[in-house]
Amino acid sequence: MRIAGVKESIGTEIARAARPGGEGQVGAVDGEREPVGTSRTRKRAARPRQGASMADVARVAGVSSQTVSRVSNGFPGVTEETRRQVLAAMRELGYRPNSAARALKRGEFRTLGVITFSLSSMGNIRTLEAIATSAAREGYAVTLLPVAVPTQDEVHGAFSRLGELAVDAVIVIMEIHLLDAVTVSLPPGVQVVVADSDAGDRYTVVDTDQVGGARDAVRHLLDLGHDTVWHLAGPEGSFAAQRRANAWRDTLTEAGRVPPPLVRGDWSAESGYRAGLRLAGEQHCTAVFAANDQMALGLLRALHERGRRIPDDVSVVGFDDIPEAASFLPPLTTVHQDFAEVGRLCVAGVLSKMRNAGTEHGTTLVPPRLVVRHSTAPPPPREDARAGQVQGP
Amino acid sequence: MRIAGVKESIGTEIARAARPGGEGQVGAVDGEREPVGTSRTRKRAARPRQGASMADVARVAGVSSQTVSRVSNGFPGVTEETRRQVLAAMRELGYRPNSAARALKRGEFRTLGVITFSLSSMGNIRTLEAIATSAAREGYAVTLLPVAVPTQDEVHGAFSRLGELAVDAVIVIMEIHLLDAVTVSLPPGVQVVVADSDAGDRYTVVDTDQVGGARDAVRHLLDLGHDTVWHLAGPEGSFAAQRRANAWRDTLTEAGRVPPPLVRGDWSAESGYRAGLRLAGEQHCTAVFAANDQMALGLLRALHERGRRIPDDVSVVGFDDIPEAASFLPPLTTVHQDFAEVGRLCVAGVLSKMRNAGTEHGTTLVPPRLVVRHSTAPPPPREDARAGQVQGP
């Protein structure tokens, strides 16, 4: 049912259009008052679209649309008197600037795209939150690009969808190796900042100082008197896992200890549990540094099931400091990551790159902080061969 | 340094503009090849903006821009031959449709706004993820509206920022009572769907069936033989908490049991711990239904510290089934929420409302599912007064 013929009513003040349904929400009388936006000549009927435009406001306020634009953008050169009139007209008509038109004219969307494996980890989410908040403060919106599975193909897909997306710049929260042959498909001039990764030579990167955090964790355990520290690492494909593991090994070596064999997990509590079952069998294992809190949780459960007391028999340190960590059994000593700061720096970085395209790549590290709770203690007295390097009582 | 005078070079094929910086990323020779988009007449110098436009593609392909549009949108009426030429030209120029212009022309942004307290709970995040994924499948992008603190003011602020935002519809993941006097500031015609709430009379709501889930949890404990079930509830302000608590009370009453006094938490593990300390003192408490897994976690810790064995002395059921729940000590019996489905239905709902504005409000409930693990068991044999209503062994 098209309403043609409306076209002839040139100059008519109100061209009543076909309104398909409610639109007036709860109880508003339908079609009672056509909310402007239709008073232009030759308005097509079929669209209840958009509210008032600048032209509408201008007409009501008795000024030109340019003056409305000036008021809308807070530009100078408008009398207080005129400004008041325009604002009144805006309020009356419920005027909202049309961001599409704005973006088209200005050549920018004031929107940041964020690519991430949506829920992959709590850390990513906190980073995302901080990004959204910082961006909002700078007047930018954030558009989410979820990547279902962490494969090259999926990532590539996300990037090409991005091409059609209304974003001025992109923040990628992702292990970098998936990014490799992908940046090519980015629209030119779209800046990228990567979180949770390395490769600062090819991208601008913001990340937690994994190495420093891992060092602190291992040192803490050594300082308590443990001979050495076992490591429950994250998956091989992860740079973060890799760097935490390397830092663990280096710290031990520097302290003159021999690193025990590395135990591999996949970040999940379940994998931590499996690893814990194995570690419970190692008589000499008195201290474990888990690469994240979830794995530490599983580890605690396994050790507990096998009758190893924590921290009396075995000390455990995690990484991340998820909110639940303080309520683990016992409360977990862990390395706190400042995800909010990472997110904030991502936004700051990408914005600065946009304004000053010449900036060099580089890596910004956010320092983590060791939070000591109750899952760590000095090692139990050695039962076998008291002759060892221990000088204890 | 403005480059004027370019203006005179009307018709010149390449008007070389001032390029401020890198833009060519890694090692590209700067300014080597002006990437089109500047070949229009009267191009202002100062902006390296955007790549090729339809007009550019049309020129290269030797067709009109309208034909390019047809190819770009997959419309019929283009020879295979012509289509190929256009596609080739697109590839050559790296053409990307300008979504601002598209949005302006079509009157829709193909973008959904999501308002949420960003990280408030894992559930919200999973919902958000599902929303983003479903939306992507439908060709919609998702813009995030973070609300820092859950106050009326903040929420109001988010909604008014929304007014200027390029979204066609909004999904709110939030306790509804904060929404009350707020919807007014929504641009007309923008549909809303609310998750995680009730009030289906005023909004279209999608939510987990809180009542059913709570019922299942309580019944499970009663079926195991417990006399009654204690409840560790969420904060008073939360509708979800309220409805879980009501369902708990109703289920008990229906079964002819007397509900013990309600214990109040605030969703956090810490509050669960505090509550657990109190409950550990209650000799008759053999079964607790916690309103979420985090509180259950704290509860477990407190009970454990007080020497109450789980599930031998006390059974515990949670709500949510967070990924870690399976690794609690012991693995937690809990009510699994299908957040992905909630998110999916939010998108489906809002899209359907957009296409058919007349739809009535209403509530869609997603059924949860009780996952039985190892934190529940029959109650310990009664030590006092064997004469009670128990018909024991």
Next chain:
DNA sequence: CCAGTGGATGTTTACGTAAACATTGCCCAG
């Protein structure tokens, strides 16, 4: 053989905004 038909393609125009330029009118210095 030619009008008619319909598919392929081109041309015009509008979407709402804001930059650039044009105009108005008022005040003050010469």
Next chain:
DNA sequence: CTGGGCAATGTTTACGTAAACATCCACTGG
């Protein structure tokens, strides 16, 4: 009292796309 200058405001135009309409041309059937 007069013209220069400036502040306030108006007019024109372009941003990139796509709907609506116009044109062209090859083929078909009478």
